[in-house]
Amino acid sequence: MRTYIIRRLIYSVIVLIIVTLLVFLAMHLLPGDPILIYVSSGQLTQSTPEAIALLHHEYGLDKPVIVQYIDWLGGIIHGDLGTSISRHMPVTELIKLKLPITLYLSLLALLVSIILGIPAGIFSAIRRGTWIDNIVTIIANAGITIPSFWLGIILIYVFSLKLGWLPTSGYTSPFVNLGKSLSQAVMPVFCDAIFAISAFTRQTRSSMLEVMRQDYIRTAWSKGLKERIVIMRHGIKNGLIPVIALTGMSLSMVLGGSVLIETVFNIPGLGRLLVQAVFAKDYQIVQGFVFVVAILILLINLIVDISYGWFDPRIRYN
């Protein structure tokens, strides 16, 4: 197990280095000089060539690309992701400010998708062919079809504008006002989770069906065990192994979805920051954001891989 963990760690570091390289190179292929965009947006009073050159120098944009990359990498190690050109703020500060909001909603969404998706999948599998199974399958199929941003708008129309049950948009920290925070989070979290809920349901259902066909399940039945014991002790334990792998992918889905959901519900998180940065052509923010998300996903995948190796010893020796 230890060699397995060490191998996974080394592998993650290699991937992380490639990630930094990709992020950095991609951002430097962006068309348009960020300083000129900054100048033309009227944020600088003097736009003389000297002033522009000075700004280039100040942000290190006059150095060779490879030096800029090494500077950037060195900065990251010290927790410095550069300075946002459009917001005149260190990117690390901005991310510190916005990340908790996005993480709060995304982790809630992940939690909701696991809590709803896995039991629905198990239930649907053990009641295969009944009306319950049919309804669950139809909902799960619809869930991977609905555009999350559209669902958000429809929910706002029904629950906020027509029924007046929930606030239309906004965000409140759960530490400031838990009730308000949760009532504002209900719709965004559900919309962000809808795809993951369906993915969990489908994956759980199919892997449970696969497990319930195995010989040892038949043996368990023939021993005269109760249905509950067969399903809980023999079925679910093995059926959920492939589902674990989905956790990493789901976090990726909900983090990606936050870009859309935060726009719909006007939530001042990382997703909206990214969209604004994309339009302002603010490299540093995009770079920092993408990098932070990649680290989060790499981390959860590492955890998933290790727990996978824990649950299924065969994986370790591959």
Add this chain to the structure above:
Amino acid sequence: MAQASRFNIDITSPRISEFQRMRRVFFGRWIVVFGLVIILIILITAIFAPWLAPHDPYQQNLDQTLLQPSHVHPLGTDSLGRDTLSRIIYGSRNSLMVGVIALGIAASIGMTMGLLAGFLGGWIDNLLMRFVDALMCFPMILLALVIATLLGNGLKNVMIALGIAMLPGYARLMCAQVLSIKENDYILAARSIGAGSLRTMLRHVLPNCLPPLIVLITMQIGAAILAEAGLSFLGVGIQPPNAAWGTMVSDGQSYLLTNPLLSAAPGIAIMLVVFSFNMIGDGLRDALDPRLRGTI
């Protein structure tokens, strides 16, 4: 045999050919046929849009803005007085085109990478697959958003962005397929009668790897259309006045209280197309490889 009995077809029966069996399985579920019919209808409306759309989708009528549905405008008009139904019909062109071409890019590049990595192994495998692993660290929509910004707006760039963002899945699946196919005796047989690497790879390994990939491609057209809608919702990609379903949903958001249909209708169009492609994918999966049922 447990697999076959689910479709009520005896696959060992010598009387039906493999193709007939696949056709029967594919057309055996009504929901698959439904998906196919919907896609055909949408394809026809996309091709014949100029004749089928009741109005010019770009014609602004500032004295006829935000009209409720009527005989003249079955789905009403938007804030610039353009006919919603006509814009949805024209929007189908963009959605279908983006979905199919983005998938073409993703599948062709991804599959080539997977084939090379799986077949050649060694440092090429390491290099290509670590690159793919790095791409997998970014959520798909995010990757597409960043690449689309990088390339600049426009239909073509959205296709390329989505193509790159979606290629990791193909590279991985292809690589895994090649690794398992490579171990078969018939590959050894081909090598032993003197087939070269290239010939073995293209004639013997590649064709046997394809079934699950074909299924994945069909299933992901829907995902590509969904992602394109998300990008145009954010304002990246297809630019106005060009009609895109995602943009229409976004534009309608401001008039939600008075004209909910402006946002609702294009969303329903997206769902219908995505659902239909998913169902065709399901049907193909069952037909090509019943063992995969419920797994992809």
